[in-house]
Every structure is written in structure tokens, then in C-alpha cells.
Amino acid sequence: MPVSPQQNSGGSELAHPSSLLPNHGYGPFPRPNDIRRREHLQRYHPIVAGSLVESWLESPEPVHNFPQTPKRREISFLRPNDIRRINHVQGHHPVVPKAPPQRAKTSPLKLQHGTLIGNSKTSPWLIQWKLNHESKSGGWIVQHIQANFTGAGNFDYWEAWQVPAHSRSTKTLIVFGYDDMFRGLTGSHIHSSARFYDGLQLPGSFTVHPAGFPAGVLRATTVDPHLPLKHATAADNRNWTSP
Known part of the structure; x- marks a missing residue:
């Protein structure tokens, strides 16, 4: 018949076979949780099961203190798949690189004109040229003029303004205070x-013409220069009529 541990704790009675097991503080029988831990180690850590499990179970240290040891906790809870994942990350991703900072994209160059005096229906009409942002290399603004001046006749030519590197304005504006002026008799x-041509080397056909030519002090040509549009801005178009 079964005999309780208290009945086997002393006297001259024959010891129960269970008393031959290691006498832990919690009694001679392993608890269910201890059995589950041993099965876990034997299943997932067969290499350490033979040495660690037995020494663990035979140790006088209470079993419930086992998870408090960091090294043993690591061994008992890491599964093979976890170890493979760690090795993979350490072998193939030792340092996760940070994404390089993205630079703000610079918008395409755009040529604009601003009115200083008058408008498209007054005489004179004075304007200034301005780029939406600096040109790193500089270049030239080239304007195609098709004009009919009352009392002077028709003119068809191209005139140019230089824009220095790292600038948004022309050299002409600095000297004269304006870039272009439309003026003429009624009608x-x-x-x-x-257009602004970024990085353009102005062709030699552009020269300063004699007094009386509508381009004034600007370099101009009456022959179509056929400038490439690869680095040119969109056209800034204007129409003017003298009142």
C-alpha cells in the first residue's frame, strides 16, 4: 500500500524505494514542471542534455531556481531555429546600414521677367530678368526679337545678356538697373x-552693333544662331504694343 513521505522520514522501518532518489528540498519526487524542463532540454538540446540535465537534477539546489541563472536560461529557451536566425543575422547582417540622407531635389531652372516700369501696353516698358535659382556655371539669356517700329521699319534679331556663375541676375542689371526696355511711337x-542657356559659350556672331540698332549696348546677331535646347529653360514670351 502507498506510504506517505512522513511515514518514511524516521524510525527503523524499511525505507521506501523513492527515498533512494536525491533528497532535494522539495521532496524525493520531481515536480511536473521539472519533468517538462528536462524533456525540453532533451528535445531541443541533446548535446547538453546528458551533462547538464543530470547534474541539474542531482544538484541540491532547488529546481525552481534554475531559470534565474542567465546562462542556463539562455540554453533552456533558445531553440535551434532561434540559433540559426542569430547566426544568419550575425553572418549576413553584422551592421544594418542606415539609409543615406536624401538631398532635396533642385527644381529645373526657369527664366522669369519682372516689371520695373510700365506694362505691355505702355511706353516705355522696363523689365528685369531673374532665374528661379542660381546657375552654378552661369550662361546667357538670349532673346529673339521680331519688331515693327512706327517710322523705323521691321527688325528680326537675337540679343543676349550674360548671367555670371552662382547668380540669378544679369551683369546688365547691375550696371543699368534694368535689363530690357520696349519703347516706340504709337502703333x-x-x-x-x-530663354536662359545654362553653361552656354556665346557664339562669336553676337556683337555690339552700331548706334541706332534696337539692341543698344547688348551683343546681338541678325543670323539665327540655332542654339541647342538641351540646357535651355522654357521660353519666356512677351507681346508689347505702344499706345
């Missing part, structure tokens, strides 16, 4: 189309 009409 005079001008159609203009201007």
Missing part, C-alpha cells in the same frame, strides 16, 4: 521670346 509692336 509700334514687339514680339519677344527669351
Whole structure:
């Protein structure tokens, strides 16, 4: 018949077979949780099961203190798949690189004109040229003029303004305080189309013409220069009629 541990704790009675097991503080029988831990180690850590499990179970240290040891906790809870994942990360991803900071994209160059005096229906009409942001290499603004001046006749030519490197404005603006002026007798009409050519080396055909030519002090040519549009801005078009 079964006999309780208290009945086997002393006297001259024959010892129960269970008393031959290691006498832990919690009694001679392993608890269910201890059995589950041993099965876990034997299943997932067969290498350490033979040495660690037995020494653990035979140790006088209470079993419930086992998880408090960091090294043993690591061994008892890491599964093979976990170890493979750690090795993979350490072998193939030792340092997770940070994404490089993204630079703000610079918008394409755009040529604009701003009115200083008058408008498209007054005489004179003074404007200034301005880029939406600096040109690193500089270049030239080239404007195609098709004009009919009352009392002077028709003109068809190209005129140019230089824009220095790292600038948004022309050299002409610095000297004269304006870039372009439309002026003429009543009925005079001008159609203009201007572009900024980034990095352009102005062709030698552009020269300063004699006094009386509508381009004034600007370099100009009456021959179509056929400038490439690869690094040119969109056209800034204007129409003017003298009142």
C-alpha cells in the first residue's frame, strides 16, 4: 500500500524505494514542471542534455531556481531555429546600414521677367530678368526679337545678356538697373521670346552693333544662331504694343 513521505522520514522501518532518489528540498519526487524542463532540454538540446540535465537534477539546489541563472536560461529557451536566425543575422547582417540622407531635389531652372516700369501696353516698358535659382556655371539669356517700329521699319534679331556663375541676375542689371526696355511711337509692336542657356559659350556672331540698332549696348546677331535646347529653360514670351 502507498506510504506517505512522513511515514518514511524516521524510525527503523524499511525505507521506501523513492527515498533512494536525491533528497532535494522539495521532496524525493520531481515536480511536473521539472519533468517538462528536462524533456525540453532533451528535445531541443541533446548535446547538453546528458551533462547538464543530470547534474541539474542531482544538484541540491532547488529546481525552481534554475531559470534565474542567465546562462542556463539562455540554453533552456533558445531553440535551434532561434540559433540559426542569430547566426544568419550575425553572418549576413553584422551592421544594418542606415539609409543615406536624401538631398532635396533642385527644381529645373526657369527664366522669369519682372516689371520695373510700365506694362505691355505702355511706353516705355522696363523689365528685369531673374532665374528661379542660381546657375552654378552661369550662361546667357538670349532673346529673339521680331519688331515693327512706327517710322523705323521691321527688325528680326537675337540679343543676349550674360548671367555670371552662382547668380540669378544679369551683369546688365547691375550696371543699368534694368535689363530690357520696349519703347516706340504709337502703333509700334514687339514680339519677344527669351530663354536662359545654362553653361552656354556665346557664339562669336553676337556683337555690339552700331548706334541706332534696337539692341543698344547688348551683343546681338541678325543670323539665327540655332542654339541647342538641351540646357535651355522654357521660353519666356512677351507681346508689347505702344499706345
